[in-house]
Amino acid sequence: MDERKQSGPKVSGRRARVVVIGGGYAGVAAALRIAGKAARRRVPVSVALVNPSPLFVERIRLHELAAGKAPRRLELARLLGARGIELVVGHARRIDAAARAVEVELAGDGTAAPGSSAAASSTAGSAAAPARRLDYDALVYAPGSAAAPEIVPGGREHAASVADAASARALHERLRAARPGSGVVVVGGGLTAIEAAAEIAEAFPALRVALATRGRVGEGLSERGRAYVGQALRELGVAAREGVRAARIDAGGLLVEPEAGGAGATGAAERVAADVVVLAAGFRPAALAGSSGLDTVAGGRLVVDRRLRAPEHPEIWGAGDAAAALDADGAPLRMGCATAMPQAAYAADSIVAALAGDEPPPPFRFAFVIQCISLGRRRGLIQRVDPRDRPLERVLTGRVGAWVKELVCRFTVAAIRSQGLLPGPHGRPGQAPRPQSAGALEVDGERLPSGAAT
Ligand SMILES: Cc1cc2nc3c(=O)[nH]c(=O)nc-3n(C[C@H](O)[C@H](O)[C@H](O)COP(=O)(O)OP(=O)(O)OC[C@H]3O[C@@H](n4cnc5c(N)ncnc54)[C@H](O)[C@@H]3O)c2cc1C
Structure with a gap:
């Protein structure tokens, strides 16, 4: 099937509704980028993001949390509110793809307002939990993965x-x-x-x-x-x-x-x-796509085409751990915030392009650059890899490695925040990361491109 010929979201005479499921790396980056780009293009859009917790979880630091390091408190309402994105605190229980609606089980009143039970608890799920139905013209499916x-x-x-x-x-x-x-x-x-x-x-x-x-x-x-x-x-x-x-x-x-x-x-x-x-031998992708009757690959990740859209529902884009975006060899990309965020940027740009009536961007491409591994707080390993994630014999180690890994973790949150403002650090959608001209990181004397996959 020619993916370019598929119909995407079409809206006329009213504000387009975009719903994002998941407030992790992919979901937040996508929501901010859609809101920011749509505002610049003067495309009237309302964006709502559904997440069970009012807080953003820096998953790539959770081993630090287990070891006793206090996490930064990152409130989703603050991250999203600056760009007018509505935070709906709750669990998306079902996607009614035929009706283009998401059924949400709210935590408390579904807001992160002080005093709301959603603001205090991180999960929805009581028997009497109130529900809300969110209609969409475009949906970003990014509920991530779990243990x-x-x-x-x-x-x-x-x-x-x-x-x-x-x-x-x-x-x-x-x-x-x-x-x-x-x-x-x-x-x-x-x-x-x-x-x-x-x-x-x-x-x-x-x-x-x-x-x-x-x-x-x-x-x-x-x-x-x-x-x-x-x-x-x-x-x-x-x-x-x-x-x-x-x-x-x-x-x-x-x-x-x-x-x-x-x-x-x-x-x-x-x-x-x-x-x-x-x-710590693997993650399980969110089951929502499968339980909603959408096509999934073995294991439960949403099937997406080269433009990250669900083949039977081109108004649904998948990004991050919960979607099976393909690598250059046609295998699902490995889960990682490094792969999730460029997918989110791509999905966001594709949605704004569709709503603006533009041509869709070229198919999504992704090139790995490095893997970053912390080994406690004083040691780290930066492993150079080829675009297909195969290791090269080039590494940074020791304290320098630890320092680079820490910078990458900080950069990740900074990159999410910047999605609403900039074209983004991962290059334009569909392109491999661009070479960085100044101040680039070097591994064994070789300069690394920007947008390094971690
Ligand atoms: C300890 C640890 C270290 C890691 N280190 C690295 C690393 O160094 N580099 C790297 O690239 N990756 C790393 N990862 C993997 C990385 O964290 C994930 O790949 C990344 O979080 C995926 O982003 P995501 O947005 O797809 O999903 P997530 O970050 O998991 O976010 C998904 C969000 O959706 C929410 N959600 C789930 N179900 C629903 C629902 N039904 N309705 C609404 N919301 C829902 C979740 O609560 C969550 O907030 C690490 C992971 C762990 C656990």
């Missing part, structure tokens, strides 16, 4: 997580309560697991921290990158169990089995005693 405790039996009952703010806070309480010498096992060997293990080990040196993973720790990194991660984890006292599969989690730890042919294939299943097991 996936079901991937290991016993995970729901016993595993801790850094996937959301409440879980990260609960993990912190468990770590604080743990006696010296207690064991903490982080399940997973990817970037989130590495960051969580390092952060916990640095903040709680009296605890025994280990990582248990299939394959190797930092499998997607270069040899140099993996060697540095291994060294940093050893310096922090983190033991790595590689080549094992977590078979069951219970109150006393976890059962690991040797992975077929893996480094840990030494024989029978083994019990690893631990007071706290942190499951």
